[in-house]
Amino acid sequence: MLEERYSPHAIEVKWQKYWEENKSFKVEMDKDKPKSYVLEMFPYPSGNLHMGHVRNYSIGDVVARFRTMKGFNVLHPMGWDSFGMPAENAAIKHGIPPKKWTLENIANMTRQQKALGLSYDWDREVATCKEDYYKWTQWFFELFYKKGLAVKKKSAVNWCDTCNTVLANEQVIDGKCWRCDSVVEKKDLEQWFFKITDYADELLKDLDLLEGWPERVKTMQRNWIGRSEGLEFSFEIPELQEKVAVYTTRPDTAFGVTYVVLAAEHPLVEKICANNPKAVEIKAFCDKVRNQSDIERTSSESEKEGIFTGVYAINPFTGRKVQIWITNYVLYDYGTGAVMGVPTHDSRDWMFADKYGLEKIVVINPKDKELKLEDMTDAYEEKEGVLVNSGKFTGMEMHEGMQAIMDEAEKMGIGSRHVNYRLRDWLISRQRYWGAPIPIIYCPHCGEVLVPEDQLPVRLPEDVDFNAGSVSPLATSESFVNCTCPKCGAPAKRETDTMDTFLCSSWYYLRYTDPKNDKAPFAKKANQYWGPVDQYIGGIEHAILHLLYSRFFLKVLRDAGMVDYDEPFANLLTQGMVIKDGAKMSKSLGNVVSPEEILEKYGADTARLFIMFAAPPERELEWSDQGVEGSFRFLNRVWRIVYNYLPQLEQKVTSYDTAGLTEADKELRRVVHGSIKKVTADIDKRFNFNTAISTMMELVNALYAYKEAKQEANAGLVYEAISALLRMLAPFVPHITEELWRGAVDADSSVHAQKWPEYSEDALKVDNVEIVLQVNGKVRGRLTVPAAATKEELEKIALADANVQTHIGDAKVMKIICVPGRLVNIVAK
């Protein structure tokens, strides 16, 4: 029996319990049904859900429930990205073991998620910190290792002193640590890398396949990968009997080279210093540059500095002797770590040449004029022009010259065409405790040895000192470090670093397809059925990090034959932030609204409805307490109208005779079917949940208007309207619709097990339409005409209109434009 008043808490608890006990959202493979894999980015178990989570999960839940009703077999799982620093910090600060802290947080956040009424298959839950998960993370490390994609190498890496660990390039934002904002230092260390650069070209190219991704995210990834094409060629250094290779994207300016610059770390520096009277000075300069932080070094505003080495190189194209300099503005780890200096056509070189009085030669002229050095105030960098002062290439158009000079370099054997990427290899080792240990053993005889597969997982020890400093806390556990070599049995030592948590999250979406498998990370069959993710939903902050790493991971697995598609996420929706008073919710601003507080006051359905209604999903969402109030009001309105129509619904009349409908009936029927058409398209094609909801509000308004109409309600029509309304609202507000469905439509079935409603074209038809009368494009009147009116009839009616005639006045009618069903426009002069 349906209560007269809507009381959210009682019904929400009731249906949540029912769904849980009945495992209502459990799914299995079913070859007879089309599948859909809907996934929200799994959270870090920080302890409490925030509004961003609620938004993320509400969007996912609407999509999942909608597709289920549309007949898809929907995979909609949830899990935990549960390794990471906060757990370790809790251990350091409060002495709570990371595992305990993490599991308690997971328990609390799971409770909060369940209170939102989300349709997850909880049997598929994964947590990356659990042994049955990180065992496979380690297994993947071994796979990458065997394929030569996991390598240990020494290089200058990013070090965060606050977090006591190295960081990947992607985790350094503006020279600062992504997590704690401390300035990152460079350190020369031997570390484990994943060779993501091997896949740079494919990661770039395949972005074109991702039609269902936002342009913004693809652009960010393109920028990050940073592909450039150019020429790599060498200058001879006769006095050292050496060569120095440079990389340039402007080979057309090769005849304008007046000097060569090296990065301070360049290996030639040492040779240059041997028997060099300026050796002490040069070394001091290089030390100074190397000690600058990345921020100082790479800021384009900072002063360019350099020192002349006293050594010369020969430009292979001109035979000219040019000075070799060392500077702070050349990056050692991009290209060859050395650059040719062309002051006239590169503004950085211009500044440098000005400062140190180096020669300038014009080698490109704009198409229509001649450059004169004395008139120039900066380099000419435009991408069009004609070569001059360039030997046999003089007179060539710039792009033609570029190709010709590259051909020449290849012919001369001094260089070749080359592609460079900004993307660097992914540094995956971390000197931290709460992560998956790297499954490597160092043996004094055999060297680096993988832990045999049957000995995985390498378990995290518990007897560690979390304040170990610049080494991983794992190094303080004797029982962990000391082991025997799997190959020769000699005493050996374990690797003590753990893996970047982004590695754990690079494959979790695959585990969901087969979460309990203890023979493999997932069965190929399960993945063939469920994969790839059809709709991925998450924050834009992962545009590069997680989304790039996952794409890389999947391509490696594809090449290993484990999956047979190219991209992990076919469609991506990046939701906007939830803000209040114009700013991101934060403790320091005091503008945080906690989900629990809203749930307590209004219930989950109101919270979900408001979040879906207040803004389109990709945009920022401005929190409004009054808006929440409005959503609550709407749900009450829905409740009341259903309650009001109980007498009609109880007759169980489920059909009606279309011939016997009154005008009011027809109008309601038209709104019902029009709503079904629009709501379906808004959810399915456009993800415009806000307009879907506004359409349903209009439907509710129409039901109120129908109630006011001076006639008896048509029970069959009312049944159709209420039944469609509840089904369409069900993905958004699952509890209230379930209660109303069972109480007013069908006590024995769940609204969530129903088919999505369908509309009939026939019901959309109208007898009369209102058309707009225009004179010269301006609206001068409105008329209701039969929908079937012909062009000729419309023209006649339009010309007869009094106001239209006033506006035509004495002018002559030139022509009449008729858009049936919309307007008549009279062009008069």
Place this chain on the structure above:
RNA sequence: GCCGAAGUGGCGGAAUUGGCAGACGCACUUGACUCAAAAUCAAGCGUAGUAGCCCUACGUGCCGGUUCGAGUCCGGCCUUCGGCACCA
């Protein structure tokens, strides 16, 4: 500097293919109900002119263009947000 997204009432936002700008909601105003208030139901609500309706003019960041007709298309700017940036 390069790349991307966006600019519409007091506010959040609609207008999907070039065809009535402002759907829906919030806020506000009024009426009904009530002793009263809340809740609810009904109505109004871009700006200006008009007591008021009708009506008229203006109105989607700015300037221009195409078109019978432009929030929407084209050219040129401005502003805001986001990404990359000494990447040769």
